[in-house]
Amino acid sequence: MTEIAVTVEKLQRRLEREKRAKQEAERLLEEKSLDLYQANQQLLLFTADLEKIVELRTNELKMALMKAEAATRAKTDFLATISHEIRTPLNGVIGMARILSDTLLDDEQQNYVHVIDTCGKTLLSLINDILDLTKIESGNLELEQRAISIVDECNSCLKILNEQATKQQIRLEKAYASNIPAYLLGDATRLKQIVTNLLSNAIKFTHHGKVTLSVEAVEISNTNVALKISVSDTGIGIAPDKIDRLFKPFSQVDSSTTRKYGGTGLGLAICAKLVNLMGGNIGVESEPGKGTTFFFTLTAQLATQEIATKTNHVIQQENKQLSILIAEDNLINQKVLQISLKKLGFTQITIVNDGMQCVELFNHQTFDVIFMDMQMPRIDGLDATRIIRSLNLEKQPHIIALTANAFQEDVKLCNEAGMDDFLAKPLDAKILKEKLKLLKF
């Protein structure tokens, strides 16, 4: 073999080797591409699986949440129902205790009756608080939006608590800033509930000195105002580690507090919830032994003019006995109302047991005032009212609703049905008197 032939052969072998290496590389590349493709497919499947799992989990969580919410609702409903049911017999107890106290009793007996009355009222306020709280927690509380005067409402709170303060020899002071707007839109009842609650607590826990109610506008725009309302006392104060628990239900600082100072332990929880509903915050600053300041903020729309407050329907009936109809199915309630009315000097009282009887009476007779229970057999109070309002009577009666649930919607329902006024059970003799006084004789 020549040298050239040898070289050519060598080069050919090298070329062959390179070719095979290239083919091998291409095969590997192909293989890798396939691997990659399969891995990608796998990843897609995996992603789809993952999405399914996530969806499943989300649904499970949703179900769990729904169950939890349903349980809470059931609890709230139960509390509301039970509280409501307790109010009816309690109405009887408190009413009868009051009637009993007006009979001839010796001092000892009078004392016993007083205890029944006090216990009954405590229980009643607890039940009212529970109803309030369940109401707020179930999201069923609607706040009114009416033109109110903050100064007037605060003054009326001070007036309510004046007696309690005087009894304890505590000074009750006010400090209103000059920048408070005259009228704003809000819920007077709920606002007063918060302020009286804070004031009453402050007085309760203060043994010397004073309780001050301050109001100031912290921010005013053309349309809105942010108010800060504070109640400061010179009382026993609250230890820092107890402060967090204050606004939780049933969390009076400790049980000895309950024994010594009374109260349901729900007041502040309700205040906190109400303030939240009003879009504000509640807070407290305290120094044990020195005193405590509770404050809350609320933002409200400014009211340009005072919306005329609803004047009570006036019955002109001078020197004439009012004819009164009581439509109520509960015997005890009938008795309590009847006796209370008699005490106030009303003698022309007719009693019916349901809405049907009530409506039938109007076929041949009319009344000046009807006390109408909302829940009655056959025809309920609302329907009976509607029927009576549709009758062509010479003079329509003044209809006062009687109900155990003092909720906002009930007031609305009563108004819509054509009732004139509203009386919550258990009956409060003072309020009954006030309501009837407004009707001129």
Added chain:
Amino acid sequence: MKGMVFTEFFSLVETAFGEDMLDDIIDDANLPNGGAYTAVGTYNHMELVAMVIALSTRSEIPVPDLVKTFGTYLFGRFVALYPNFFDNVTDSFVFLSGIENIIHAEVLKLYPDANLPKFDVQIEGDELVMIYHSNRHFADLAEGLIIGASQHFDEDFKIVKADLDENSTEFRIVRQ
């Protein structure tokens, strides 16, 4: 063994001994694929061993010396091919201590079929002790790589090598 070790070995033989020598040892080693290697393929490490033995016979250089030289050469290639591994590393002992847990760990991610050795590493004062474990018996390659590292970090190592058992070799390294 990864094909890149083979292709790097080829280029070392080509530059140091010429293309004819490469042809010859490929023939001598009687390789199953006729010596067609690609960097991304995977081949039996015994094929490399066969070529090294053939090279030793023809060049009359002992096998361990050849493998060691290849190791040092390979290290230089790693520096060129994987510069990332050398970023921010200034200490040779720190670098060597991280071969198994950092560098070979990354290699394994890239080539899941790679067969890598295990190292037990310990720094005792100014001495680095590396114990090499592998049933492929490339302790000489490891030594060459270590020497490559010393050159890269511009240091002079005194390396004491001792076989512990069939599959383990201890390197005691002291910086001069």
